[in-house]
Amino acid sequence: MEIAVVGINHNNAPVDVRERAAFTDTSKIDVINELMDSGIEEVIVLSTCNRSEVYVAYSKKIDGKNILKDVYKKKFKCVDLDLFLFAKKGREAVEHIFRVASGMDSIVLGEDQILGQVKDSLTLSMELGSSKKLLNRLFRDAVTASKEIKNKLKISEIPLSTSYIGVKLIKERIGDLKGKNVLIIGVGQISKLTLKYLLLEELNSIKITNRTHGNLKELSVESSKIELVNYCDRYDVLKDVDVVISATSAPHVILSVEKMPELNKKLYILDLAVPRDIDPKVGENSSIELLDIDDLEKISSNNMEKREGMKEQADEIISEYIYEFHEWKKRTKIDPVIKDLKEKCEEIEKDTLEYIFRKSNMELRDQKIVQKMLNSALKRVIRDPIIKLKELEDDERENYMDVVKELFKL
Numbered sequence: 362m363e364i365a366v367v368g369i370n371h372n373n374a375p376v377d378v379r380e381r382a383a384f385t386d387t388s389k390i391d392v393i394n395e396l397m398d399s400g401i402e403e404v405i406v407l408s409t410c411n412r413s414e415v416y417v418a419y420s421k422k423i424d425g426k427n428i429l430k431d432v433y434k435k436k437f438k439c440v441d442l443d444l445f446l447f448a449k450k451g452r453e454a455v456e457h458i459f460r461v462a463s464g465m466d467s468i469v470l471g472e473d474q475i476l477g478q479v480k481d482s483l484t485l486s487m488e489l490g491s492s493k494k495l496l497n498r499l500f501r502d503a504v505t506a507s508k509e510i511k512n513k514l515k516i517s518e519i520p521l522s523t524s525y526i527g528v529k530l531i532k533e534r535i536g537d538l539k540g541k542n543v544l545i546i547g548v549g550q551i552s553k554l555t556l557k558y559l560l561l562e563e564l565n566s567i568k569i570t571n572r573t574h575g576n577l578k579e580l581s582v583e584s585s586k587i588e589l590v591n592y593c594d595r596y597d598v599l600k601d602v603d604v605v606i607s608a609t610s611a612p613h614v615i616l617s618v619e620k621m622p623e624l625n626k627k628l629y630i631l632d633l634a635v636p637r638d639i640d641p642k643v644g645e646n647s648s649i650e651l652l653d654i655d656d657l658e659k660i661s662s663n664n665m666e667k668r669e670g671m672k673e674q675a676d677e678i679i680s681e682y683i684y685e686f687h688e689w690k691k692r693t694k695i696d697p698v699i700k701d702l703k704e705k706c707e708e709i710e711k712d713t714l715e716y717i718f719r720k721s722n723m724e725l726r727d728q729k730i731v732q733k734m735l736n737s738a739l740k741r742v743i744r745d746p747i748i749k750l751k752e753l754e755d756d757e758r759e760n761y762m763d764v765v766k767e768l769f770k771l
Contacts, residue, residue, distance in 0.1 A: 362402070362495055362690075365426040366454040367433050367446065368414030371468050374445040376655045380636035382437040384408035385612065392436055393491045399428050404491040405500065407461070407482045409475065410523070410635040410654055411468055416458060418495040426450050455499060455686060459679045462503035463510045465672060468658045472522050474550060476507050494693070499686060506682040513678070514671045524554035526657045527631050528562075531604055534650060535629055538562040541603040545569045546595065546615065548576045551608035551633050560584055568602065570595050572611070596620050599628060608633040618642040624649070695750045698762050701771040702747065706739040 369382055384392070389406040396404045396417060403418035415433060419425030426448055434442050449457050457466070462479045464471040483500040486492035492500070532538055541564055545552050548571045559567055560583060569580055570590040581587050590598050595615075599605065600622055607630070609615060616630075618640045625648075632639040632653045644651030714732055717723075723731070746765055750758060765771070 362418050362693075363421050363425060363450065364416070364418050364454045364495065364499065365429060365448065365450040366414055366416045366457055367426070367429045367448045368407075368412060369442070369445045369447070370412035370414065370466070371655070371658070372466070373447055376635060376637065376653050377641070378440055378445055379411070379413065381440045382413050382442070383636055384413055388436065389485065390489065392432060393486065393489055395432055396429065397491055399432065401425055401428060403486075403493050403496045405482050405486040405496050407479060409478050410633070412461070414461075416454070416496060416499075418493075452683070452687070455683055456679070458499060459503045459506055459683060462500075463507040463675055463679065465510075465675055465679070468654070469523055469526050470672065471511070471675075473511075474522060476504065477550075479507075480504060495690070498689065502682055502686050506679055510675045510678050514674055522554055523633060523654070523657060524551055525558055527555060527606060527633055528558040530652060530657060531606070531629055531631055532562075534652070535604065538564055538604075540565050542566045542601060543568070543604040543606065544590070544595070544598055544602045546605065546607040546638065547571055547609040547634070548580060549608060549610060552606075553580070555606050555608065555633075556580060556583060556587075560586075568598055570598070572609070572615075596622055600624060603627070603629065605630040606633065607631070607638040609638050610634070611638060612636060614638060614640045616640060616643060618645075621646065621649075692751065695758065695762060698750065698765055698771065699747055702743050702765065702769060705769055705771060706743055710735055710739055 369379060371379070374382070384406055389408065392406060392415065393404045396415070400423050401417045401419045405416045407414045407416065415429060417425055417429050419428075430446065430448055433446070458479075460466040462476060464473065464475050467475055479500060483492060483497070483504075487497065535541065538559075539562070541562075543559055543564055543566070545555060545559075545567065546569075548569070552569075553576075556567065556569070564586060566586050566588055567584070568588045568590045569577060570592050571577055572592050577589050581589050603626070605616075605628065607615065611634070613636070615638045621643060624646070628649045630639055630643065630649060630651045632651065635654060637653060639651060639653075641651070643649055710732075713735060714728075717731060718728060750761060750765065
């Protein structure tokens with residue numbers, strides 16, 4: 362079985378490309394089904410603000426990587442993906458998911474949100490039956506490695522989430538948040554973290570709005586400075602705030618240039634969503650400074666020195682997990698042979714018992730005794746070949762597998 366990954370991410374595609382190649386929950390299922398119908402055996406789709414990636418496992422008898430690329434490009438015809446699409450196979454693909462899950466491939470190095478997103482992508486594929494033995498093991502190992510990295514290196518002690526960097530970026534632009542008024546649009550994880558960091562500032566007020574009420578009331582109890590705003594009034598509120606931070610999962614813009622009000626002071630807008638929440642043309646207004654998720658990379662890179670040493674240590678941990686995964690994967694090559702061997706024995710047992718019982722008048726009790734004895738004898742016959750297969754080195758194992766297949770006519 363081969364492993365491959367195809368997709369785009371913040372390393373090779375700007376936000377205006379990523380938002381057009383973002384998977385919805387429905388399109389994830391569509392792509393998974395199409396790939397499974399094309400002969401791919403396992404599929405996981407990972408779609409976040411910074412990446413849209415599809416991981417697959419397939420038989421070496423088919424050209425799985427190119428099948429994946431074709432399906433991916435067909436899904437996003439609106440984007441010239443040849444300029445941005447990356448494809449990795451084998452060890453490179455395995456290393457990629459380990460680096461992604463640990464946050465080592467994120468805009469914000471070591472950020473925590475990606476780990477939950479990796480878990481969610483695995484859960485969805487397991488529920489759909491598209492992630493099986495190989496990708497289940499790979500993603501679980503990647504999650505375990507990520508946890509070890511965060512625990513050993515104490516990465517979480519240096520807060521560098523998307524939300525933290527976003528608030529820091531706004532502070533750099535505006536100078537000081539003391540006495541300012543902020544509007545948060547959205548109530549998802551990014552918005553909750555943003556609120557957490559904003560509450561540490563000496564703000565005058567924090568207004569929160571969302572298309573659905575969801576967790577609005579729950580957030581309002583965090584502080585007396587928080588005010589809930591009707592979603593329909595979001596444009597009117599813009600005149601009363603200094604900063605807007607938006608992070609919804611809407612598939613379309615929620616602040617359009619046509620509906621923007623006249624402003625009599627500078628307004629800073631940070632769009633943390635992909636697809637983007639804010640119409641890019643809004644940034645053409647001289648009274649507005651519009652920032653998006655790609656702008657975070659500039660400020661995040663300023664913090665890289667703090668984590669460069671950690672990155673080297675993380676790479677060492679990742680290398681160990683990758684080695685263990687490949688060793689496990691090598692051992693699984695014998696699984697089909699062992700399975701065929703056991704099925705061969707079951708077939709012999711079934712045929713033999715049918716013949717014996719047909720030719721004799723055994724009582725049920727005696728039949729069970731004979732069945733147990735025959736089953737035990739056949740297991741002893743194949744036990745040594747199976748043990749030997751597992752003990753052999755890789756180069757010897759291939760030859761031994763061929764011998765076993767020939768001897769037992771598998």
